[in-house]
Amino acid sequence: ETGVTQTPRHLVMGMTNKKSLKCEQHLGHNAMYWYKQSAKKPLELMFVYNFKEQTENNSVPSRFSPECPNSSHLFLHLHTLQPEDSALYLCASSHGLAAISTDTQYFGPGTRLTVL
């Protein structure tokens, strides 16, 4: 399988549940990203990992916990979420050798999360 894959594609969870989103890239990239896209809101960059090190955390609440065990895998662990966290969560990867603006990002299909 090639490109950037995300699982699950859809997730419905209660506010007390704990779940994880998974992203995997088969492109040999070193940087991976989590984005949140809410309805009627701008796309938000959440976390950036470069060579497995977190280089950016854009004031994301602690109920979102990223994990990057290696350059090919990125997780987003979710716990005690709120209904307003319902959104499309996009993962992306890039070579990681340049600044974010010059480093072409390849996006996964996203996970549609609904928090009840």
Next chain:
Amino acid sequence: EDKVVQSPLSLVVHEGDTVTLNCSYEVTNFRSLLWYKQEKKAPTFLFMLTSSGIEKKSGRLSSILDKKELFSILNITATQTGDSAVYLCAVEAGAGANNLFFGTGTRLTVIP
């Protein structure tokens, strides 16, 4: 607070029309402005602009940046139904090494 504003929010045109999408910004430590096209889920990169007055062109799409007036425009000429998408503007700015601020997007619909 860093801010990126796009207008219009939505636009409906007929095939063959020319459209201009706007993006204005108020950020600290501006580094670059990027345009993306989002058709179904994931955005695809269109242009990156760093210098004022230099037009970037790719086929029927072109874009230019004005760093004095703090805005950029994305032009699409001879629109086709395949141009229907949300066009996102993002600005790289701020103190962090990887800070991207997105606008809400302009939803373009091209009807035959």
